[in-house]
Amino acid sequence: MSEGIVYWLQQVLNALQLGSIYALIALGYTMVYGILTMINFAHGDVFMVGAFFCFLAAVYLGLPFVPTLLLTMLGAALLGVMIERLAYKPLRHAPRVSAIITALGVGIFLENFTLALAPYPKNIPMLLENVTWNLGGVSLSSLQLIIILLSLGLMFLLDFVVHRTPVGMAMRAISWDKTFVPLMGVPVDLIISITFAIGAGLAGAAGTMYGLAYPVIDPYMGIMVGWKAFISAVVGGIGNIRGAMIGAYILGGVEIMVAAFLPSTYRDFVAFTLLLLLLIVRPYGILGSPRIQKV
Amino acid sequence: MKSALHNGREWLAAQRWLLPVLLLAGFGLAFAIPEYNLLNKYVQLVVMYVGINIILAVSLNLVNGYMGEFSLAHAGFMAVGAYTAALLTMKVLPVVAYPALFPVAILAGGLVAALFGLIVAVPSFKTRGDYLALITLAFLMIVKSLIENIDYIGGPRGIPGIRRMTTLPWVFFWVVVTVWVVRNFVYSKYGRGVLSIREDEIASDLMSVNTRRVKFLAFTVSSFFAGIAGGLFAHLLQFISPRVFDIIKTTDILIMVYLGGIASIGGSILGAATYTVLLELLRPSTVAALLSWLPAIVFEPLNEHVIKHLGVWRMVIMPLALVLVMIFWPRGIMGLREFRWFIPKRDLEAHHRIAAREEKHGAPHGH
Numbered sequence: 001m002s003e004g005i006v007y008w009l010q011q012v013l014n015a016l017q018l019g020s021i022y023a024l025i026a027l028g029y030t031m032v033y034g035i036l037t038m039i040n041f042a043h044g045d046v047f048m049v050g051a052f053f054c055f056l057a058a059v060y061l062g063l064p065f066v067p068t069l070l071l072t073m074l075g076a077a078l079l080g081v082m083i084e085r086l087a088y089k090p091l092r093h094a095p096r097v098s099a100i101i102t103a104l105g106v107g108i109f110l111e112n113f114t115l116a117l118a119p120y121p122k123n124i125p126m127l128l129e130n131v132t133w134n135l136g137g138v139s140l141s142s143l144q145l146i147i148i149l150l151s152l153g154l155m156f157l158l159d160f161v162v163h164r165t166p167v168g169m170a171m172r173a174i175s176w177d178k179t180f181v182p183l184m185g186v187p188v189d190l191i192i193s194i195t196f197a198i199g200a201g202l203a204g205a206a207g208t209m210y211g212l213a214y215p216v217i218d219p220y221m222g223i224m225v226g227w228k229a230f231i232s233a234v235v236g237g238i239g240n241i242r243g244a245m246i247g248a249y250i251l252g253g254v255e256i257m258v259a260a261f262l263p264s265t266y267r268d269f270v271a272f273t274l275l276l277l278l279l280i281v282r283p284y285g286i287l288g289s290p291r292i293q294k295v
Numbered sequence: 296m297k298s299a300l301h302n303g304r305e306w307l308a309a310q311r312w313l314l315p316v317l318l319l320a321g322f323g324l325a326f327a328i329p330e331y332n333l334l335n336k337y338v339q340l341v342v343m344y345v346g347i348n349i350i351l352a353v354s355l356n357l358v359n360g361y362m363g364e365f366s367l368a369h370a371g372f373m374a375v376g377a378y379t380a381a382l383l384t385m386k387v388l389p390v391v392a393y394p395a396l397f398p399v400a401i402l403a404g405g406l407v408a409a410l411f412g413l414i415v416a417v418p419s420f421k422t423r424g425d426y427l428a429l430i431t432l433a434f435l436m437i438v439k440s441l442i443e444n445i446d447y448i449g450g451p452r453g454i455p456g457i458r459r460m461t462t463l464p465w466v467f468f469w470v471v472v473t474v475w476v477v478r479n480f481v482y483s484k485y486g487r488g489v490l491s492i493r494e495d496e497i498a499s500d501l502m503s504v505n506t507r508r509v510k511f512l513a514f515t516v517s518s519f520f521a522g523i524a525g526g527l528f529a530h531l532l533q534f535i536s537p538r539v540f541d542i543i544k545t546t547d548i549l550i551m552v553y554l555g556g557i558a559s560i561g562g563s564i565l566g567a568a569t570y571t572v573l574l575e576l577l578r579p580s581t582v583a584a585l586l587s588w589l590p591a592i593v594f595e596p597l598n599e600h601v602i603k604h605l606g607v608w609r610m611v612i613m614p615l616a617l618v619l620v621m622i623f624w625p626r627g628i629m630g631l632r633e634f635r636w637f638i639p640k641r642d643l644e645a646h647h648r649i650a651a652r653e654e655k656h657g658a659p660h661g662h
Contacts (some may be wrong), residue, residue: 033425039425039428068459077561087618087622090622091621091622091625094621094625094626095625095626097359097365097553097557097571098621098625098626100365100616101549101550101553101554101617102618102621102622104546104549104550104618105614105615105618105621106618107614108546108610108613108614108617109611109614109618112607112610112611112614113611115607115610116607116608116611119607147593202456202469203519223542227432227542231429231433231473232424234425234429238425263444265440265443265444265451266440266444268436268439269436269437269440269441269444270441272433272436272437272440273433273437274432275429275433275439276418276430276434279418279422279426279430279433280418280421280422283421283422283426284426
């Protein structure tokens with residue numbers, strides 16, 4: 001293969017890896033938005049705590065990859081439910097902005113609480129033996145493959161849960177109508193908690209994979225990754241699960257391509273300019289539908 | 296007891312002549328404090344930061360509180376103002392004329408920021424809510440990223456060694472101007488337009504409110520004062536870099552606005568003051584100084600085991616307190632109320648009526 005194509009393919013692989021991580025986080029944003037129309041700004045920090053859970057499980061418990069991943073997802077899911085019950089539930093009928101500010105507050109709390117306990121950046125040990133294959137010049141590591149495949153698997157699982165199970169049907173029903181669905185006997189509080197648990201669990205999985213791909217973790221890493229995932233969700237059309245996945249891969253692709261062909265300091269600039277242009281052309285995202293305003 | 300307090304407040308609210316007197320006294324104090332060192336240097340510094348934060352919170356409240364949008368761009372406007380003013384005082388204006396031209400630099404910072412505000416206002420014609428929030432976030436990130444990529448203005452390293460020219464009288468002056476302009480804007484014809492956009496944009500459009508002009512004005516005024524605050528901030532901190540104006544700075548200002556209560560100038564003033572002072576009060580050195588009267592046998596272990604570690608934990612305590620305030624007090628300190636002195640006489644009667652109705656039927660839903 002010519003050198004140009006090899007370079008491109010390499011970048012596509014990198015983009016798939018980054019996009020997968022964004023997608024797992026973006027799903028949490030979009031699910032919570034779909035069901036509560038609330039932007040859970042603390043979600044990026046749940047991802048960060050997930051990475052620290054992974055560190056704890058790998059270093060202090062000495063667990064191998066699969067138990068570490070499961071434990072991290074479980075821990076993050078518990079954290080998500082706790083945040084929902086303690087901080088967001090009391091505000092469900094309060095003005096919308098109070099919930100947003102509370103979410104920002106929870107995010108700052110998680111960052112600084114982690115910082116207080118872990119003042120220095122941590123190194124996540126190699127949990128998997130990393131084999132690199134050479135496919136006609138394109139190098140593919142087993143870690144990349146696992147990240148991409150595992151994320152895709154989790155996403156298909158989620159898509160199945162949302163579209164094919166009773167719990168998923170209840171979620172979609174609540175996001176459709178909040179007045180009559182509870183009267184039909186749908187346990188709203190439980191379904192909302194499950195939504196948070198799933199979203200946070202996926203963020204925990206993202207934290208583990210991020211920690212394996214970029215091993216140095218610190219308490220502030222969730223801010224930028226979280227915002228990027230949020231952008232992915234909006235680009236895809238917030239509230240739309242398949243849209244969030246598409247948006248995440250687009251954003252991952254754009255970021256990797258910019259970093260590959262321009263000085264890397266332009267990455268954020270180009271990514272956000274593209275976002276701006278997209279929002280001006282399609283203000284409701286790629287898969288979202290425009291909200292009809294009735295007078 | 297309650298009625299005595301109530302009567303006292305009513306009496307105070309009626310004494311409107313006190314406002315100019317207090318302003319004059321304030322100006323006198325603002326000149327006297329640094330001149331005769333009435334307060335120690337640290338307290339003076341905190342007072343100036345409180346002032347700058349009041350400017351930021353009051354101006355952000357115009358867009359986020361009165362107009363009901365969720366703008367995240369405020370730190371971006373602040374950055375534009377700070378860089379404009381700092382570059383003017385450092386590179387362009389003649390060194391000899393420094394003190395005299397300082398206000399010109401600050402004003403220029405505000406004007407350039409207002410220009411950027413005009414640009415951000417354009418997408419707000421078509422987009423609302425979360426999507427507009429995202430556009431303003433993108434604006435903030437683009438500004439930060441641009442600054443990082445321009446080497447002439449220091450790139451990611453920023454600009455060190457700005458001369459310290461922000462003084463207490465200047466901060467006080469700009470606080471007064473901000474509150475005066477925003478207050479007059481809010482109670483003007485355009486201010487009604489701003490409120491009507493928050494309640495129902497389509498309806499207000501149909502009622503022949505020129506929503507585009509109103510949005511232009513609101514964004515311009517808001518970003519102008521953010522730029523002013525940025526200039527003052529740069530000449531107080533003496534160092535600016537793109538990292539100073541990131542999303543965390545915007546979050547700080549948002550917290551001040553919502554802590555104080557939306558659509559209330561008094562709320563923004565209280566919110567900014569409370570947040571800034573509380574953060575300072577939780578500093579280990581401040582706590583140690585405040586508790587130093589304790590007997591050594593109590594103070595020493597307390598200092599060793601608790602106070603010295605506050606440095607990290609104060610940023611844990613603060614957001615926790617914020618979440619608690621929001622849960623028990625979701626509308627913030629003022630909760631749509633306003634200092635009576637800021638309300639024009641012609642509006643007072645309607646204000647009383649609305650307050651009485653809310654007391655009877657509970658607050659309206661929505662924002």
